[in-house]
Amino acid sequence: MRGVRVKRGAMSRPAVAMHSLVFLCAQKVVSHYTTLQDALDFIPKELYPVLFKAAFLDKRTPSLQQLVETWPFPVLSFQKLLRKCQHCEYALIREKPNKLCIQAIILGVVTYLTKLLEERHSSKRYRAFHFPSKGKGDKGQRLKVLDMTGLQDEGQGPESMSLWSRTVTLAKACLDISKQQSKYMRRTSKRRKGPYSTTLTLPIPHPVWVDVWVDLFVNSTSYGVLKDALQVNSINALRLRCRDFRAEELSIASTVGLLEFLDPVGVRQVDLRFNNLGLSGLRVVLPHLAKFTNLASLKLPYSNIDVRRLTVGMEGSLQYFANQLSRLKCLKELNLGSSRLSGKLRQLLGDLHSPLESLELAFCYLLPSDFAYLSQSHHTPALKKLDLSGNNLSDVLLHPFLGLLTESASTLLHLDIMECRLLDTQLNALLPVLSRLSRLRYLGVFGNPFSAVGLKNLLHRTLGLPDLRLVIYPYPVDCYGEDLPWPPTSSNLLNGAVDEEKFSRISNELQQMLLSGNRTDVVWTTNLCRHNSLDYFSL
Structure with missing residues (x-):
């Protein structure tokens, strides 16, 4: 049965949700831990997924741990279990992960493995495993893969668990299991030795792993x-199997050391930021990325690269950098934000075999020659995500930028042009091209000195974009005091005092325009943190 409406008080979820009768029953079962324990021997394994989601939703951590300890399938995947389903419309995978729930799941896996190791290495279970009786005997290992990828890591609160905390918690769990494993192996080693140190020919236990x-x-x-x-x-x-690897504030040696331990096949993204690598550091690190045969995304923002005054040695390092990038055959996303790359895009990107689908070049001091190269390159017709924030698009870069947008109009889903010094005059030139980005989902224009009239024109011209869902817009210059310098810099806009009453009035007018245009599905906001921009892998 389906169609039962359930009211919930959570602010991040709808007040009224659709739950099936099966899900309502699952919520009741997991709410009583002792009842769940008694019932597990009689519950069909097909009900485990709905029980898991019910326990996760209602934060029933003892029940959650028990379900993990007895999980009857080889794979437990967060992305599959916490998505919207026929029994519950909540997509929990998109919400901040609850700290206690994540800890309970990890503890459930640790407890499961500890018991399994004890069984496999105890003398009684040892014999039962290799010489099973006609009874139950050893049923073998059930759970083999725990997939925790896909959890949110933005805007953490006191009850949620950040990616950094999950990493530390899992690392400690691995070390705890390693100690347990060593203890059981020492016991086995002692049992293998008979009287007078003669070695007994006992079989080696079957390996246990998750x-x-x-x-x-x-x-x-x-x-x-x-x-x-x-x-x-x-x-x-x-065993930890890394999908996306992010490192901050690490030395070159530490970064290389960790990269060497990662599985070469499983890694799809490497994100190295605030590590002060420079061209010399990248020369050391980049060769270690070639082993990641499925690497699709490389992020190197804030890497302290400045090509504007290259020495002979630095020129060689830059070419080496380009050569190493060309070895990444599956690369689809590249982030070189906050690097001074003036005039060097052709050299850096020209030898890439496959076209990039996501290119982030924020605050890169680009020149017209860089835009000329991009407009003619094999990357532009494939671009889904483009970030040019912080580059001055108000002067000589405006027309090359319009040409670049025209070339990517049929594919672009995400466009960031924040803090690009665009005035209403440049916005008016931009609007005809923007209105042709038929697949655009996200537009970031925060930090540009637009007037209220300019913003209304922008909203009006983008009403016809059917896929547009999020616009991050700036506080209109009308809302600042008369002492605002002209033209204002990004710093002037960020640090200037905003008249909240004026802004509230303009914001309401924009919302009314969305309502009149039947586009209440589009979010217009000045909040940079509350709404996440599109991730490349979700495009």
Whole structure:
């Protein structure tokens, strides 16, 4: 049965939700831990997924741990279990992960593995495993893969668990299992020796393992514990399998050391930021990325690259950088934000075999020659995401930029041009091209000195974009005091005092325009943090 309406008080979810009768029953079962324990022997395994989602939704952590310990399938995937389904319309995978729920799940896997290791290495279970009786005997290992990828990591609150915390918690769990495994192996080694140190020919226990697919975030504080966990990864019963790897504030040696421990096949994204690598550091790090045969995304923002005054040695390093990028055959996303790349885009991107689908060049001091190259390159017709924030598009770059947008009009889904010094005059030139971006979903124009009239024109010209869902717009210059310098810089706009009453009035007018245009599905906001921009892998 379906169609039962249930009221909930959570602010991040609809007040009225559709739950099936099966889900309502699952909520009741997981609300009583002892009842769940008694019922698990009689519950069909097909009901485990709905029980898991009900326990996660209602934060029934003891029940959640028990379900993980007895999970009857080889794979437990967050992305599959926490998505919108026929029994519950909540897509929990899109919400901030609850700290206690994540801890309960990890503890459930650790407890499951600890019990399994004990069984496999105890003498009684040892014999039962190799010489099973006609009774139940050893049923073998059930859970083999825990997939924790896809959880949100933006705007963490006191009850949620950040990616950094998940990384540390999992690393510690791996080390705990490694200690348990070593203890059981020492026991086995002692049992193998008979009287007078003669060795008994007892069989070797079958290996026990669970692979945890996870996104990892490490900095100087968590480096030690993650390195220790990865060092025992190949022989450990709880093994980390990294999908997306992010490192901040690490030395070159530490970065390289961790990259060497990662599985070369599973990694799809490497994000190295605030590491002060420079061209010399990148020369050391980049060769270690070639082993990641499925690497689709490389992010190197804030890497302290400045090509405007190249020495002979730096020129060689820049060419080496370009050569290493060309070795990444599956690369589809590249972020070089906050690097001074003036006039060097052709050299850096010209040898890439496959076209990029996401290119982030924020605050890169680009020149007209860079835009000329991009407009003619094989990347532009494939671009889905483009970030040119912080480049001055108000002067000589405006027309090359319009040409670039025209070339990518049929594919572009995400456009960031924040803090580009665009005035109403440039916006008017931009509007005809913007209105032809028929697939655009996200537009970021925050930090540009637009007037209220300019913003209304922007809203009016984009009403016809059917896929547009989010616009991050600036506070109109009308809302600032008379002392605002003209033309204002991004700093002037960010630090200037805004008349909240004027802004509220203009904001209401914009919302009314959306309502009149039947586009209440579009969010117009000045909030940079509350709404996440599109991730490349979700495009």
